[in-house]
Amino acid sequence: MKSKQSIRQLWRRFRSALDLRLEESGSPIVAFGLFGLFNYPIFYWVWRYLDPQLYTNLTLRIVAAVLCFFLLVKNYWPRSLKPYFSLYWYFTLLFTLPFFASFMLMMNHGSGVWRMNAMLLLFIFVLLVDWLSFTILFILGGFSAWLCYTFTSEAIFPITTGETLGAVISYLFVILVGIIFAQRRERAQLEKLHLLQTIGASIAHELRTPLLTISSGATGVKQYFPALLHAYKEAQAKQLPIETIRPQHLQILEKSLEDIHAEVNYANTIINMLLMKASQSHMSNHEISLCSLESCVEQALNRYPFADENEKNIVTWTPGNDVEFIGNPLLVIHVIFNLLKNALYYIAKVKKGEIQLWLNKGVRYHELHFRDTGAGIPNKVLSQIFERFYTTNANGTGTGLAFCKMVMEGLGGNIECQSREGEYTEFTLYFPPHKTKD
Numbered sequence: 001m002k003s004k005q006s007i008r009q010l011w012r013r014f015r016s017a018l019d020l021r022l023e024e025s026g027s028p029i030v031a032f033g034l035f036g037l038f039n040y041p042i043f044y045w046v047w048r049y050l051d052p053q054l055y056t057n058l059t060l061r062i063v064a065a066v067l068c069f070f071l072l073v074k075n076y077w078p079r080s081l082k083p084y085f086s087l088y089w090y091f092t093l094l095f096t097l098p099f100f101a102s103f104m105l106m107m108n109h110g111s112g113v114w115r116m117n118a119m120l121l122l123f124i125f126v127l128l129v130d131w132l133s134f135t136i137l138f139i140l141g142g143f144s145a146w147l148c149y150t151f152t153s154e155a156i157f158p159i160t161t162g163e164t165l166g167a168v169i170s171y172l173f174v175i176l177v178g179i180i181f182a183q184r185r186e187r188a189q190l191e192k193l194h195l196l197q198t199i200g201a202s203i204a205h206e207l208r209t210p211l212l213t214i215s216s217g218a219t220g221v222k223q224y225f226p227a228l229l230h231a232y233k234e235a236q237a238k239q240l241p242i243e244t245i246r247p248q249h250l251q252i253l254e255k256s257l258e259d260i261h262a263e264v265n266y267a268n269t270i271i272n273m274l275l276m277k278a279s280q281s282h283m284s285n286h287e288i289s290l291c292s293l294e295s296c297v298e299q300a301l302n303r304y305p306f307a308d309e310n311e312k313n314i315v316t317w318t319p320g321n322d323v324e325f326i327g328n329p330l331l332v333i334h335v336i337f338n339l340l341k342n343a344l345y346y347i348a349k350v351k352k353g354e355i356q357l358w359l360n361k362g363v364r365y366h367e368l369h370f371r372d373t374g375a376g377i378p379n380k381v382l383s384q385i386f387e388r389f390y391t392t393n394a395n396g397t398g399t400g401l402a403f404c405k406m407v408m409e410g411l412g413g414n415i416e417c418q419s420r421e422g423e424y425t426e427f428t429l430y431f432p433p434h435k436t437k438d
Contacts, residue, residue, distance in 0.1 A: 018086040019409075023387065023402070027128045029071050029089065030383050035124075036068025036096055053114070055107040064100060067092040075383055082414065090137065097125040098141025106149040211264050218260040225253075290434060291329045293368060294322035297357060299329070300336035311344060318358040323366040325431040327411045335407050335415075338400040339370045339427055346425075347374035365413060365430040372426075377419035385417060 040061040047053045070077075071092060074085060101118040108114040126134060229250065235242050245253075297317060306312040340355070347353040353374035360367040377385065386405045401415075408415040413430040 015083065015087065018090060021130060021133055022086040022089055027089075028384075029074060032124075032128060033068045033071030033074075036092075037065050037072060040064040040068070040096070040100075047113075051113070053108055054111065055104070057104075057107075060100065060103075064096045067095060090133065093125065093128060094137045094141050094144075097121050097128075098138045099145050100141075102142045102145035103148055106145060107153060214260065215264040218264070222258075288327050289329075291325055291327055291332070292322055293325060293332070293359060293366065293431060294319055296329050296332045297336060297359075297368070300333045300340070301357075303333070304337060304340050306344075314347065314354040315340075316354065316356045318356070321359040321361060323359060323361055323431065324434040325366070325411065325413075326434055327431075331407045331410075335404045335429070336370070338404050342400065343370070343372035343374060343425070347372060350375045362433070364432075366433055368429040368431065370427040370429070371424060373424045375425075376421040376423050377417070377425055378421045382417065382419055386415070 044056055044058050044061045047056045071089070077085065098121075101121040105114045105118045122138075125138070129137065232242070232245070236244075298319070301315060301317055343353075343355050347355070353372055355370070355372045357371075358369050360369065386401050405415050408429055412432040415430070416428050417425065418428075419425040
């Protein structure tokens with residue numbers, strides 16, 4: 001039993017590592033899918049009839065094209081299969097680039113045409129992955145290609161010829177350049193993330209100082225408030241010349257001290273959330289609890305700093321269908337903040353639209369729907385909106401929706417988006433239901 005659990009944990013960690021690699025690479029998945037869908041079938045016809053080569057294989061090209069087609073329609077995958085997308089992505093790369101290029105190069109005995117083709121495919125490969133993924137997939141793809149060549153071809157690959165030696169040298173050169181290029185790109189992304197974290201930490205420090213002052217002041221006033229209230233009542237009883245304060249105002253004043261403390265604590269927590277968003281780190285186990293999703297939505301709407309009443313009035317929330325989940329309520333509130341901020345920005349930009357939120361109970365997942373009828377999202381960027389550092393807003397950092405996705409996946413759920421440009425954008429947040437022990 002323990003061995004099965006260990007295997008499952010290793011499998012989950014492996015998938016999480018692949019997801020993180022894919023997210024950090026920022027690969028243009030749809031663009032590559034479109035390239036592969038047309039490239040592999042078309043060039044069968046080219047190398048078969050226009051410029052005949054020693055060897056070509058229609059079956060391999062059809063398999064490659066089909067694999068690329070499912071990259072194109074990744075937004076329409078069934079929800080049960082989406083957690084395996086990163087695994088599918090790397091398998092597709094392995095088959096269509098290092099394996100295909102190496103196998104065809106061997107079968108064509110290192111011809112000049114296929115040396116050029118292999119170099120082009122490997123160059124594309126370099127642009128799509130980080131250096132570690134490049135190295136691992138290249139080794140796996142090259143070795144698989146050699147095995148297939150060994151068992152399917154009666155001819156021996158002419159290693160000793162000058163042409164083949166040139167192909168090997170070119171291959172090694174591309175590998176070296178690929179690793180260097182991928183490392184430089186990865187380093188640039190890490191520097192960008194580090195800069196964001198440094199700026200965030202600096203801003204957080206500057207904000208915490210006045211918050212501490214406010215909190216200390218509220219604590220001092222709260223400590224002496226009963227004495228001040230007693231003195232005020234004594235002065236009233238003796239009819240001293242003092243300004244009258246209504247009883248309800250005294251109650252509000254006393255309650256405001258508690259509110260100041262609560263808001264300062266909340267502000268500090270939000271700062272922690274922002275720093276977590278910048279670093280893309282996950283919540284720890286001691287920060288999770290049983291939460292009400294309806295309560296999270298209502299707190300988010302009550303606390304969000306709307307610009308005015310008009311902005312607040314375009315938001316419609318339909319309560320009455322509450323569900324519970326295991327997680328951190330402040331993280332979920334911050335996810336809703338992100339969605340509100342984005343929706344209000346684009347509604348103001350096109351000067352039309354409203355926002356609707358509602359809950360649906362489900363068996364496998366509970367759903368929180370967040371729909372706005374503002375600008376909508378163009379199809380060409382819809383597949384990229386959850387990628388870190390991707391943004392279409394000149395003032396954005398590209399971390400908001402990536403953070404939302406990280407939070408939802410950390411809860412064991414997911415977030416998806418459907419949109420039609422100029423009409424609507426709808427985010428669906430999937431929460432795994434809380435299962436009580438019998």
